[in-house]
Amino acid sequence: MALANLAHQVVAEQHRTLPQGHSMAKGLGSADETITELLDGLGIPRERVVSACLSIPAPVDAEGMISATALMPGWTGVSLATAAERALGLPVLVENDANLGALGEATWGAGRDIRNVVYLKLAAGIGAGLILNGEIFRGATGTAGEIGHTTVVENGAVCQCGNRGCLETVANAPHVIDLLTPTHGRLGIPRIVELARAGDPGCRRVLGDTGRVVGLAVANLCNLVNPQRLIVGGELSAAEDLLLRPMGESVRLNGIPAAVRSLEIVRAELGARAHVLGAVAYALAHVTPEALTATATGAATDREAVGEDGTDREAVGEDGTGPDAHDRSVAEPAPTHR
Numbered sequence: 346m347a348l349a350n351l352a353h354q355v356v357a358e359q360h361r362t363l364p365q366g367h368s369m370a371k372g373l374g375s376a377d378e379t380i381t382e383l384l385d386g387l388g389i390p391r392e393r394v395v396s397a398c399l400s401i402p403a404p405v406d407a408e409g410m411i412s413a414t415a416l417m418p419g420w421t422g423v424s425l426a427t428a429a430e431r432a433l434g435l436p437v438l439v440e441n442d443a444n445l446g447a448l449g450e451a452t453w454g455a456g457r458d459i460r461n462v463v464y465l466k467l468a469a470g471i472g473a474g475l476i477l478n479g480e481i482f483r484g485a486t487g488t489a490g491e492i493g494h495t496t497v498v499e500n501g502a503v504c505q506c507g508n509r510g511c512l513e514t515v516a517n518a519p520h521v522i523d524l525l526t527p528t529h530g531r532l533g534i535p536r537i538v539e540l541a542r543a544g545d546p547g548c549r550r551v552l553g554d555t556g557r558v559v560g561l562a563v564a565n566l567c568n569l570v571n572p573q574r575l576i577v578g579g580e581l582s583a584a585e586d587l588l589l590r591p592m593g594e595s596v597r598l599n600g601i602p603a604a605v606r607s608l609e610i611v612r613a614e615l616g617a618r619a620h621v622l623g624a625v626a627y628a629l630a631h632v633t634p635e636a637l638t639a640t641a642t643g644a645a646t647d648r649e650a651v652g653e654d655g656t657d658r659e660a661v662g663e664d665g666t667g668p669d670a671h672d673r674s675v676a677e678p679a680p681t682h683r
């Protein structure tokens with residue numbers, strides 16, 4: 346979670362890990378505790394928070410409901426914004442995590458100067474955030490960019506979404522770990538990347554194969570939306586060229602030359618903070634005049650917005666790979682994109 350002022354400076358940040366598959370009540374309860382700690386640490390009353398954004402690792406529709414219910418079964422059937430507002434006592438926006446990763450990178454990271462950019466999250470979940478003509482593209486029910494659930498093996502393993510052979514079943518971080526477990530023991534992604542860099546053939550092969558199959562799905566995405574730059578984030582992006590180079594070769598092999606020839610594939614610059622900083626950018630972009638009027642007195646830049654990365658699907662590595670900030674104060678540059 347990050348707390349920022351209206352000058353787009355992150356003034357406090359805290360990372361917590363929740364168990365995979367946790368309930369909505371537990372997630373919002375943890376968010377409430379974290380907000381209290383961050384605000385109390387700075388002596389800021391909660392009433393002065395003018396906007397908040399909750400990042401969700403599943404598609405979210407226009408009503409703030411999760412539209413692919415199988416992906417987060419404990420969080421469905423209610424408007425998340427309404428539930429979060431009730432639990433946190435704040436005005437809350439809800440957005441998909443890959444969309445926020447795209448917004449974070451487009452605002453502060455590797456997509457600053459680009460109007461057509463795709464952010465690809467490669468972690469326990471695989472998703473893409475699309476920024477087309479400078480705006481987040483969600484589609485009719487919020488599922489645009491769900492590249493992790495495109496079919497790459499027609500009769501492959503059953504996916505949590507209910508389909509078979511989704512990209513997520515053959516290329517996510519737990520799959521990489523599982524493939525290497527019989528020969529290498531149960532390693533985390535950071536150790537696998539370390540061994541691959543040192544020349545371990547099994548680790549290099551698995552990361553390369555992962556890049557190639559992701560590249561096939563990315564090629565199809567490029568044919569459809571023709572981005573100028575693909576920004577790769579999530580913990581698997583730590584493999585850098587070991588994964589990105591085979592991915593690029595696969596994209597060029599499988600995509601329409603005109604769609605992929607000039608595509609730039611780069612690693613995300615914000616790392617695990619892309620989603621939470623995207624949530625800050627989104628919250629700041631949606632501060633209403635009414636909220637500003639209703640809050641306490643004080644200089645405008647002293648008022649706050651909160652971005653919360655609600656994902657529980659990032660911490661797969663042996664030592665975790667979430668944001669490394671713990672209550673640290675960080676000054677961010679003003680956004681140059683939007």
Ligand SMILES: [Zn+2]
Binds near residue numbers: 494495507508
């Ligand atoms: Zn699926």
